Amino acid sequence: GQQLNQSPQSMFIQEGEDVSMNCTSSSIFNTWLWYKQDPGEGPVLLIALYKAGELTSNGRLTAQFGITRKDSFLNISASIPSDVGIYFCAGQPQGGSEKLVFGKGMKLTVNP
Amino acid sequence: DAGITQSPRYKITETGRQVTLMCHQTWSHSYMFWYRQDLGHGLRLIYYSAAADITDKGEVPDGYVVSRSKTENFPLTLESATRSQTSVYFCASSPPYNEQFFGPGTRLTVL
DSSP states (O other): OOOOEEEOSEEEEETTOOEEEEEEOSSOEEEEEEEEEOTTSOOEEEEEEOSTTOEEEETTEEEEEOTTSSEEEEEEOSOOGGGOEEEEEEEEETTTOSOOEEOOOEEEEEEO | OOSEEEEOSEEEEOTTOOEEEEEEESSOOSEEEEEEEETTTEEEEEEEEEETTEEEEOSOOTTEEEOOSSTTBOOEEESSOOGGGOEEEEEEEESTTSOOEEOOOEEEEEO
């Protein structure tokens, strides 16, 4: 089936640093979503992107829908300890499928 | 409160037993989904439902059964639990062709 390549798989950063992660696919996607999962909880939607080239911010988070519709990135600026968690990208493939394809996640550790 | 809830949050059972995991959403979303999350595999879709009485298989449906008699409920049943079904199970809901919202998860251990 379709897969999303999410990189890096993990990052260790110092509080205050910026972090960037991305997701790529060999297929075209209509929607890109970014989720965060805290330990013991379900994924929580951070940002949703619907148009190629779209750049959306949510506080310290910024995400973009790639022009080719095959990639997306998420930036976190000025990281804080509560940013710790696993970040997942997800996409709705072209063709109108209601099913999402998920990346395997990036584990973020923030050292105070 | 509006949202999506799952019960139980934790469950320990034995091999061969039947187990039902419950999912309830108050948004009246048409679509509902069941995923399992395992280390190294990420989130994998088990079953999904487009509306009441409409269900379809996902990536890993074997050993699971679902039903959806009401829009707000989407129970997942393990008919005869196996150790390989030890996992964290997440339910999600969404309006058509839109973002999915996840429940808090059920951690299932099969001994």
